[in-house]
Amino acid sequence: MNTPIPEFYPGSLVSARGREWIVLPESDQDTLRLRPLGGGEKDESLIYLPLERQPVRPATFPWPRVGQARNHAASQLLLDALQLKLRNGAGPFRSFGNIAVEPRAYQLVPMLMALKQATVRLLIADDVGVGKTIEAALIAREMLDRGEVQRMTVLCPPHLCEQWQRELAERFHIHAMVVRTATAARLEKDLPPGTSVFDAHPFTVVSLDYIKSERRREAFQRFCPEFVIVDEAHTCTQGGQGRQQRYQLLKGLAENEERHLVLLTATPHSGDESAFYNLLGLLRSEFPALKDLPPGARTDLRDELSRHFVQRRRPDIAEWQDTSMFPDRKTTEVTYRLTGAWGQLFNDVLVYARELVERAEGKALREQRMNWWAALALLRCISSSPAAAVNALRTRLNGAVGAEDGRELTLEDIDQQGEERVLDGLDDALSTDDIEPAAQTEDTARLRELIAAAERLAGPGNDPKLEKLQAHLQSLLKEGFLPVVFCRYIATAHYLADFLRTKFKDVTIKAVTGEFTPGEREAAVEELGDSDKRILVATDCLSEGINLQSLFTAVVHYDLSWNPTRHEQRDGRVDRFGQKAREVRSTMLYGEDNPVDGAVLQVILRKAESIRKELGVLVPMPDDEGKLTQALLNAVLLRKGNALNAQSQLELFGAPAKEIETAWQSAREKAARNRSIFAQRRLKPEDVLPEWRKSAAVLGGEDDVARFVTRAVAKLGVSLEDYRGHHKLNLDQLPLAVRERLAADSFIGTLRVSFYQPPAPGSLFIHRTHPIVAALADTLLERALEEAADASDADAVARAGAAFVGNVSLRTTVLLLRLRHQLSVTRGTATRLMLCEETVAVTVAGSGSPEVLAPDAARLLLGTEAVRNMPPPIRDRHLQQALDQLPAWTAQLEAMAKERAQALLQDHRRVREAAEAKGSYQVTASLPVDVVGVYVLIPAVGV
Template identity: 75%
Template sequence: MNAPTPEFLPGSLVAARGREWIVLPGSDQQTLRLRPLGGGERDESLIYLPLERQTVQPATFPWPTVAQARNHSASQLLLDALQLKLRSGAGPFRSFGNIAVEPRAYQLVPLLMALKLPTVRLLVADDVGIGKTIEGALIARELLDRGEIQRISVLCPPHLCEQWQRELAERFHIQAVVVRSNTADRLERDLPPGTSLFHAYPFTVVSLDYIKSERRREAFQRFCPEFVIVDEAHTCTQAGHGRQQRHQLLKGLAADNARHLVLLTATPHSGDDEAFFNLLGLLRTDFTQLRDLPVGQRSDLREDLSRHFVQRRRPDIAEWQDTSMFPDRRSAEITYKLTGAWGQLFDDVLAYARELVERSEGQALREQRMNWWAALALLRCISSSPAAAVNALRTRLQGALGNAESAEATSLEEFEAQATDRVLDGTDDDLSSDDLEPGARTEDSQRLETLMASAAALAGQQNDPKLAKVQEHVALLLKEGFQPVVFCRYIATAHYLAAALQEKFKSATVRAVTGELTPDEREAAVDQLGDSESRVLVATDCLSEGINLQGLFTAVVHYDLSWNPTRHEQREGRVDRFGQKAREVRSTILYGEDNPVDGAVLQVILRKAESIRKELGVLVPMPDNEGKLTQALMNAVLLRKGTLNAQSQLDMFGEPAKEIDLAWQSAKEKAKQNRSIFAQRRLKPEDVLPEWRKSATVLGGDAEVERFVSRAAAQLGAPLQPIKRHFKLMTEHMPSSVRERLAAEGLSNTLRIDFHQPAAQGATFIHRTHPLVSVLADTLLEQALDDGVATADDAAVARAGVAFVQGVALKTTVLLLRIRHQLTFTHGSQTRLLMCEEAVAVAAAGAEPFTELSPDMTRQLLGSEATRNMPAPLRDRQLQTALDALPECQPQLEAIANARAQALLADHRRVREAAEGRGSYQVTASLPVDVMGLYVLLPDSTASTSAVGA
């Protein structure tokens, strides 16, 4: 591609087709990519120079005129419109103008760490709910906007594909396609032969289960994008066949030393050292040596690892003064007793389960294991609900877990794997999402029919003490203003519970969401609940990952205990996470105080995990050796006779409980050791906050968006109408030209909008990159630049003005400048031109030269109120004098622009320390600068001596 001619470099102005344009990156000697001077991204055009009838000429930006003078109060509106229109902002981060989320300062740590690496290799292991998705996508967006990458892939479990696609589109303006078995063929159908969809579609979200097979893995490695995010990276370690395939995939991707790789996981170390060091080896192969190196020889390698590994828990966020982003979590336990007929049924089922195990002794291994799993399925389901128990008693074990007639060891292994997934909860790196009740019927007998009939007859509040207790608790939560999610283990329990709660709480909306629904249907069902003021969601663990619930719910009730503490944390993390507006969330565990199954799980597993978490500040995964310890514990429950008493928990459940306790102790000590070994030189707030504040200042945040939209809507004839926690905007009252632009963006009639995230139910979050902001800013800027627009004095954007104000001691001239910079990124033989824009205010008090104003001083001067009216002749005379002086000030303005270019270069070099390893930057100011506004501020008689210019 030929280089553009000098006058047509990105950022320069040209005149073509009767109007002025800004030249954009991507132009060359024959084709210009242009944006109208007052237009937005949707107004961009391509001009093919050989076909133009009139020669495209360099142009200059028109200065303000006396005719464009308006009330001083309208000057700040121009500043806001100009600032919020910036997409290629000139702050230290290129991406901040292109995202629809305001990152918290602590979320910039992975980004800054990434920018210090020549090739990004990062393991982000932050706690559940802190915002790993934002952190990972922010790195991708930044490198994209810096011109260092062009293609991105996100690899994730299949159930997270849509969530990633939505997050990338809504928050980062990256339009990605989902690639998995049911979409890949459609995406490839219209591509030319031999074309990889990963070239045709630069942004993809890829199912790990789809891409891990050997054939697809090799093809993906050949055409893989240069930047890859891997979510739930702990599932890609070398343990188990599926995970081994995933690990081979990532190992192949990591073999390309130029490929950027960001691994995301809340559980980097699930108790398996080999799995953990396999993850570290994806960052750099020599990091695996840390496992075997003597303590005294680890320091250098540990120091290197600290640049690639970041892990924060909730307490770590406190030093960032961002604790307000997370609610206080109040946890409680409530109990019920197995009384009356329900208690008798439980005892009968327990006795039958015990007989199943005892009578299989001496039989073949297959019969022993089948009876054991049938007994365990019965215990799990009877502890859940009568509905789950009925399904378990009705369904044949072999039919539910697969027909395993063969006695071959492999078939037995398959049977064991399926049974483990259906009955237990899986391991920390592969938690089960199967919520269908396991079959427990191994025979046809009158006893089974009697048990089934008894279970069916006991359904209902009067006969089910567990249901009665949760109804009582949900009533309390609703009364106190909480919106609860009630988690169950099985589908039948969820429907049984939802029906009972809906009958109990007729004024609330209750909905069950289970694995019967597709991911899209689950999301739609959750969203529908938001239409109700009082709502209860009953869900299985199909919702404990993937869908964020913090916008609609504020409490979690564990109706069924999970047998894995990580699952409890995941459930609570759906509600207690970044973006939760409530200051307090509730978490409640419900269990049967005389239920031996609940007792074993609570005492030996969950409470031990919680005590370690409180001690270390880290959730230590359960040390379960592929479920063997849990199985042994449940075996002790089956074989132990008599009721629960006040014995110690270790005596209560015998040797298995002691083994689990020893395993917990070992896991705790290992976690302590790992936190010591991998304690990193974390970036501190003082390293990050200045960069964060600088970017927020350059582009404007939520407060600036709300102020601008409120004032702009009012001046365009449609003032915002407050409704509870959000606003109503009636676009039908706006001018027809604005309505047409909004309609083209899908915005028409009455809009419900919110300026804070998560948005109020039924409202749309309005951020600086939302089309509403762009349309309003474009409209007002066009009005400001058009001399012919006839508007009332108090309903316009001011490009010029004169006012008596307090706060100045001398006559002060303020210029609002738009400065464009050409940013050249060179890497090897490739050079890419980018464009940056920034809004800068400068002021000259009295006869002093112009100097740059701080953002705060700019707001103070342009936002000040005029203290008294000024006669039009005096206003015009003052303005004309200032305009006449502008040509002499051009050298000053150019010097300021060149200084800003050097500051921008320093910003880029500072945050991208590794730039020399990847390439180099150059920044050149596009001259002359655009004088957007000129304002003369005259001192009022009451001005103080501390005023500007004193």
């Protein structure tokens, strides 16, 4: 006769293989996923019940014993270890125990908005640097930990794939595979026939450019995960061929009403009304109808949109009263003049460029465009540096350049290459191509003279732009700023870095360009963190994808970008969430008599900045696929005479400048109208802060981590060494078992560690989920729970203790409890069981009843120092009296556990109210409660 196999629910305690375990979710009738009583994630095991030699039996948590008494000072350490070990916390948010970032309260607003929707459809349009990546990943992590989704993907431009992969892994413990042209074949190689990459890998980061083609799009729509994040969503609206393909991809995904969709963009409405409403239509098919409503009309549809659309400028964040979030950005301008040999060369190049254009008049359109791009390339490069000008003049432009098969480039190919290397691209596809464009259309004595003149000008004494940079950097360094210098071309970056190294001997200087792979760029930037004084020279390959706020505090625009969005992106690498400095600097360097700089500055950049200051949001350049910028620069190229008058730019540059002014005005009016129409009833601090504080209280924050690690390593015989505002931790001095566990995660030797975000440059941020915290907490708790432990074990923490203290008037017993709850989520016929845990301190004063202590009060009591020694016999007597009382308190403790379970149920229903329409929650306390520690505090009368 077969013995029926018992069913153990998540949170149950069982005895198996000679030790006690906690049953985890994902267990079933035949298989148990288990965690040792004192262990962590690293110690989890799977047991296949039919093959077990000894049956798995129910178990109970052992109460503390008098023999486990220690110095009372070790009691708080056990409280911290228990709290910081929690991964399945019992606060209103399931995800907080599984993230390695402490989100600001304002960053919870999108998540709370999302949790109020049965199917999440959200457009997050927060300002640059506010933290959209964190906000979106928080929603994904929460939905995963609630069991509502099992798979997720991020769709983003190809250059952002590694950044997303890194952010998800390091901050949210979501290990995603990158899917794009270079990786897809490898990922598909070993899959069984008919299996999709998206089934085999539940978490992915997918290049929009890879997946948008019709063939791949159709396959992706069949296998797409149920939760999708789309970064740079404004690039996925109807328009050119690439945009149209991306839009069709998202439109197909959105048609599945069960799919969760989170769209991210800093520029949701850039003046293109149709594009904006197409974006809204991905949230709900009815929203494009808002386009035809009068501006003042209030409708239910607009009210409904406010629940799906969140947009905060930095001033909007001020109401959260967190002064540490964003620095004050101070902008300045530094100018130079085209004097002497430099001015002569510039004029000679400008005349030569103009002749190239005039010479091609009347010839074939293809030759006209080639000469026009060559002329524009010369203007761009000579405005950048002599080194860039030399490279442009030496590189021949012909019809075969860039053609892999040797064929002649088409007119479209020529324009595309010119737009990428000369212009800065459009807002939906800013160029990161930093190779100098070809400008040589002939090989003449005159051309060779220009090259020789440019080579002679390179370096100090001849290059007024370079001299101005040196003086400005000297000033920034003297004031304590750490600058990033952005330029347009590779040659310029190396030219600057080589020169600056000769002038700043005590400063570490690196040039990072598109010659580096993304991984090499990141490594080069991180290496600069080892130096107190540093300057980074970079092309726009770093203006997206790598955040620089932990290492740098100033941005110098050595080359003006011809697209204002690029300027904001450069500044946004430094001026963003996580910047420690209270002030950052942004400097534009330009030639006051350089006609190219004058046109770009007056007609494009200053107008963009004035609109940004007025409206508080970035409004992209209203450029008709680059046509307005090209017309403006054509006017610069063909205008005779170079004298500039800053007050009359519109007259100087004629119709193109006036056309751009009109376009800017229209874009400003549309952006202002949209901000008025779509101003939403945002969640206010009073709606969010209580939920945030509840979760922080359950799990512990940065202060708790700092206190615990400092005391835990000291308990194990190691002290933290203060070092430049952070600490050094020598792992080699820790016990062997801890060293081996950390070595498995590649942590060895001496580490520089920080406990607060953003971490000190070159240091490792130690968050509550970090392997170091987990290893220390698991080790101390395992030792505390060992049955064989006795008072001679100096490394153990206290499960029991008694002390004479001065802050109680009655004999007070503090019970340290671990509560386990089973959370069941039912959707249709499927029920998912989850485990919730929390650490609670309960106090009994005199002969009173047990009462739950607030976390701060518990730490205050357990952290109280004894005012005089208590002899062991007296200590043991007090402890035994408390332990004898435990059976009488059990019923009250279980009642407390049930009350906490119901409070947890209300928390989950409140923050996920929309999900009630699709299913139900139930929370059950696992009884009896775990009494982990017992501590007796005796009034120190007369002391």
